[in-house]
Amino acid sequence: MIAPRTLDEWRDLVLTGERFGIRGAGTGESWLAESDSPKVSTSGLSGVLEYRPDDLIARVGAGLELSELLETVARDGLCLPILRDRGWLGYPGRTVGGLVGLGLPHFGQGSVRDWVVGMRFMSGNGEIIDSGANVVKSVAGFDLHRMMVGSRGELGVILEVALRLYPLKMMPSGENLPVIADGCWVNRVPQSFKYPEGVRSPNGEWLWSDKQITLPPSGWSIGPGGQFMGVKNESTERFRGNLKNILDPKGVFDKGWIA
């Protein structure tokens, strides 16, 4: 599998105009990859680029393995709060780019979106785009880094991700799960979990869910990223089309899945 290492290599690849899917480090199961287009690995984008435990910030390459990130920050008593030791979807061995690109919601703990504070990605035009900052708070420019969460490699190659970290000892323990809804920061998800969180394939088939699926009468479904989520309407679908046309007008990026 091709694994470009430098920005120039990535740009050269993108500018060939040949369609490809992003395969991450290739360590995860590709349960959403459906096309035959060639896969490109992000394993060349590894490494901790900036790590400031005193400021609760880490900036890493998208190809960095999650386990490596978590081990590094745990030495300073920090963690990524959405990833708990629950064997959830087998995250260990997967990459930061995979976590962010897939953007799965996490039961009781909100989305990785809330912990992504900055990003650098490459568009289908070969542009290198920055958004956010390496600090916990910034409102300069559009939140493209939040927008890209769950984009599954369809809008660009995520190159670097800046993450906000959380003190390990503030994490509620597993036994407290039903209780933490009344606790502190995890209030960021609805209280009653009336609607199950889960993942649907593009053709509507449930791939995974946290609870037994009962579709609520309104037609709501909760899944990862934008396009599989929420009530679809013509306007938002059109906006997504616009977004794709702006960031990837030549259709270089295949419907993707990053692991």
Next chain:
Amino acid sequence: MISAIGEEEEELGERGNGIAFEKDFSDRLTKFTGAGFTGGENFVTIFKELCSEMRDECGFTGSFWTFEGDEHALMLLGYNGGVVDATSQLENSLAELVGRESVLTGDAVRRVYSSDAYTVEKFPPLAVVLPKTTEDVAKIIRWCAENKVPFTPRGAGTGLSGGAMPALGGVVVSTKKLTQILDYSFEDGWLLTQSGVANLKISQFTQPFGYHFAPDPSSQSVSTIGGNIAMNSGGPHTLKYGVTAQHVLGVRMVCSSGEIVTIGGPCGGDEDLLSLVVGSEGTLGLVTEAWVRLTSNPAEVGTATLCFASVGEASQCVGAMVRSGVMPAALEMMDHFVLSAVRASFDLEYPDGTAAMLLVETDGAVGVALEELELLLEIGRQHGAIEVRVAANPFERLKLWTARKKGVGALGRLAPTVVTHDGVIPPSKLPEMLDAVYAIASNEGLGVANIFHAGDGNLHPIFYFDERAEGAIEAVVRAGEQIIEKCLEFGGSVTGEHGIGVEKVDLLTRMFSAESLRVHGQMRGVFEAGEGCNPCKMIPNAKGCIEHKMRWRGAAT
């Protein structure tokens, strides 16, 4: 003929102190949707002649409106209809859509709505409209789109970067009458509200049921939820609970064509698009309704103040608290310049010799919050706190927070003019940064007070001065730029919560490459936002914004 008109422009430019049009009419028609001029007595006559010439020579069939005031005449070019008189025509058109009582015009109105709380740059709108429903907003915005009239959304007008300034004139669409809470489910933790509802109203409404809306900007008693969404507002408690973006589940908005769109909803969804809308500063459309996330009230809250004999010790202590492993709900800092003003206004007590005060709050389960607070206070004592005071009851807590939230207002005691800045640094750089802030102010001969979100590294240096003093405004602008430079040098951001607006448009280029900014600017295209949709803000889209900038500044003096 074009050259003859060119001469007239120049003549007008001298006489009217206006902005020179581009010479080529055809070019102008595609590029300008609106323009404002300061004119002399025969200003309107000249423009009417100009418009007739355009019609004869260039085949222009658009409309031409003037608005005559004591000092100003404004012109708008449209693409439909003939030559009309603006005052009555504009008012009539808008009144037909939403009722006469919802349309405000007149010199006093135009003056009041010519800026938000960032008063350095101003420009008057032609009219202000106060719709009561999403449908009415859609009617107004559709009318603006059809007539190529720029519009600017406005909430309470508390913005600190000029986001609600009607940069190219046109219509201000105020959310002041969109004040209904429409629906809620405490069980599922959401509430649907119109966007003109004040932030604090939501928490007041849900408090008895055990919930609140977590983002709490200091302006929360007046600032609207729509404004909070536009600027992605923060506040003291965003340290633990996240900024507005983390608390918005969905919006109903009117795009710049007048189309009503629903993005997300009570259970979330559409987070990708929502991520662009929150913090878009009204450049993508006007949010009329929002589903916000409710946060359950903590079972226990611990609040305390710690006084330090030096700013250095206090800021070192902030760093130590951030890395202590405890996440405070809030960690605020006030220096002695703020404290002296607050003492006078709010009866806040602190020991003599206090150079800086930290306000610390923890919350969580019973027993846990107070335990965490004690841990933080111990860190404070180790860093030389000369006094530690824990709020004994909710009344004392409220008193401490009042001092913090009204602190900026209290600074009015120090000098006739105060200007609040906003920048972000990594919290570990706080000691060096504060040294730099005091040094910069002293070099420029200005007074500076600091009251800010220390745990986030979100600074708010406030310059106080007398704007009548010669060179004072220039000194403040210079000092502000130096502070932002310093923030960037430390790896921070040009704004943490006040937004780009018009104030920091130029500063964005110091943070992002031209390539990045071009793509940021293209995000308007995702929502098909036209040039007239809050023009010249954040990432300017309309031609003419640069020329206009001179005028905004001019209007302020």
